[in-house]
Amino acid sequence: MMSSNYTAIDNENVSGSVPAVADPPGQVAVKFTESNLQTFPPSSSQGKISGASGPPRDADDTFSKPVSGSDEPQQSGWFRSFTIAAYQPYFDVDTSDVLERIKDSLFPFAGSFSEKTASNPDLYGPFWICSTLVFVAASIGTFFTYITHKLQNKEWNYDINFVTWSAGLFYGYSTIVPLCLFLVLKYFSAPSGLVQLLCLYGYSLFVFIPALCLSLVPWEIVRWVVAGVAGFMSATFVALNLKHHLSSAGERWFFIVAAIFLLQLALALVLRVYLFNLTV
Amino acid sequence: MSHGALTEPVWDTVKRDLSRIVSNLKLVVFPNPYREDPGKALRDWDLWGPFFFIVFLGLTLSWSASVKKSEVFAVAFALLAAGAVILTLNVLLLGGHIIFFQSLSLLGYCLFPLDVGAFICMLKDNVILKVVVVCVALAWSSWAAYPFMSTAVSPRRKALALYPVVLMYVTVGFLIIAID
Numbered sequence: 531m532m533s534s535n536y537t538a539i540d541n542e543n544v545s546g547s548v549p550a551v552a553d554p555p556g557q558v559a560v561k562f563t564e565s566n567l568q569t570f571p572p573s574s575s576q577g578k579i580s581g582a583s584g585p586p587r588d589a590d591d592t593f594s595k596p597v598s599g600s601d602e603p604q605q606s607g608w609f610r611s612f613t614i615a616a617y618q619p620y621f622d623v624d625t626s627d628v629l630e631r632i633k634d635s636l637f638p639f640a641g642s643f644s645e646k647t648a649s650n651p652d653l654y655g656p657f658w659i660c661s662t663l664v665f666v667a668a669s670i671g672t673f674f675t676y677i678t679h680k681l682q683n684k685e686w687n688y689d690i691n692f693v694t695w696s697a698g699l700f701y702g703y704s705t706i707v708p709l710c711l712f713l714v715l716k717y718f719s720a721p722s723g724l725v726q727l728l729c730l731y732g733y734s735l736f737v738f739i740p741a742l743c744l745s746l747v748p749w750e751i752v753r754w755v756v757a758g759v760a761g762f763m764s765a766t767f768v769a770l771n772l773k774h775h776l777s778s779a780g781e782r783w784f785f786i787v788a789a790i791f792l793l794q795l796a797l798a799l800v801l802r803v804y805l806f807n808l809t810v
Numbered sequence: 811m812s813h814g815a816l817t818e819p820v821w822d823t824v825k826r827d828l829s830r831i832v833s834n835l836k837l838v839v840f841p842n843p844y845r846e847d848p849g850k851a852l853r854d855w856d857l858w859g860p861f862f863f864i865v866f867l868g869l870t871l872s873w874s875a876s877v878k879k880s881e882v883f884a885v886a887f888a889l890l891a892a893g894a895v896i897l898t899l900n901v902l903l904l905g906g907h908i909i910f911f912q913s914l915s916l917l918g919y920c921l922f923p924l925d926v927g928a929f930i931c932m933l934k935d936n937v938i939l940k941v942v943v944v945c946v947a948l949a950w951s952s953w954a955a956y957p958f959m960s961t962a963v964s965p966r967r968k969a970l971a972l973y974p975v976v977l978m979y980v981t982v983g984f985l986i987i988a989i990d
Contacts, residue, residue: 614902617903618903620903621903621904624970625967625968626966628970654900654903654904658973658977665980665984668984669984669988676988680937691881694885
């Protein structure tokens with residue numbers, strides 16, 4: 531139903547690698563794509579980002595390959611990391627999956643998020659949660675100062691650097707910290723997948739979206755409480771999920787978890803000081 | 811056509827490109843019978859239209875900014891250009907069936923209502939009028955992008971493909987309102 535509209539593209543697919551399947555080629559192609567992606571979830575923990583340890587390349591894989599458009603179906607090895615198909619396993623989620631993961635991230639004490647997503651971590655959530663955070667931060671900063679300036683009839687200029695600054699903060703935090711953690715965990719020989727860590731950290735930032743919205747309340751005490759609760763929830767979420775993973779790795783797990791917890795609280799503090807602090 | 815593009819006058823080439831932009835714009839942004847399947851409608855895609863719309867929007871925003879004009883243009887242009895690429899990649903990564911440049915082209919054409927809105931906002935400096943104009947432009951842009959984005963992916967992922975598009979258009983709308 532969905533792809534039969536795209537006759538132009540489907541015809542290309544058919545002429546590319548499928549020897550003339552009869553009438554509804556689009557639907558067959560879609561089924562194969564999805565079953566393929568679900569059959570081979572990225573479960574190994576090494577070399578996530580390069581995509582070198584992707585799903586085994588069999589007949590189904592080449593069948594689904596033309597989805598990514600122009601790239602050659604016979605590519606292999608290192609060059610595969612430049613194709614879209616290499617990253618498709620990390621975006622293999624439905625709307626309901628993403629909503630459920632977001633819901634999990636709001637209940638930090640369950641600590642089952644990393645188990646649930648271990649076999650199918652996604653990067654969709656982290657990327658768009660960060661983007662939404664950048665947008666919410668920038669727009670709240672805008673509107674808050676805009677309204678207060680208009681009320682006082684003052685000249686008002688929007689500081690466009692606010693956008694770039696908050697983008698750097700959110701994207702930077704949600705990539706650099708998991709990357710460092712990945713290396714640290716490798717050093718302590720309790721390896722965890724890089725994509726799993728990115729997924730965990732990305733979803734842990736979700737709670738800051740409603741927190742930023744609540745920071746419009748003009749009372750200092752409310753802002754502190756909101757920032758504190760959000761930071762505590764986010765930090766607990768990350769720490770508890772990693773504790774499940776780390777507690778098998780020896781007695782040093784406590785320090786790592788504590789460091790992770792404090793780092794997340796520090797992020798909340800930075801947000802409180804710079805973003806929640808939009809006074810006139 | 812009797813002769814090729816090499817020997818024809820420049821004006822003819824420009825005129826042909828312009829008329830193609832206008833016809834593509836009609837196909838994407840205005841109601842027409844092909845809206846159910848814009849992938850088919852926009853077979854003859856081009857990147858000139860999106861380029862003009864993005865540059866025009868960036869220039870309108872930087873003209874209306876009173877300070878840091880060049881920075882405003884840089885951020886707006888980067889946001890729009892990178893945004894179109896990222897939105898297209900998002901659909902491809904979700905397993906959607908689209909052609910990369912066709913999608914870029916279509917997303918660029920969908921900026922046309924926001925262009926119009928930004929232009930009106932530049933001429934009239936009235937907060938309420940601005941909010942109304944931007945809301946109308948946002949609804950129009952999202953309406954134009956909806957059929958293409960929703961048919962490209964499987965129904966269970968429709969919201970995942972549409973949310974980023976709406977997010978980007980809302981961001982642009984906020985920028986239009988904010989910068990004066």
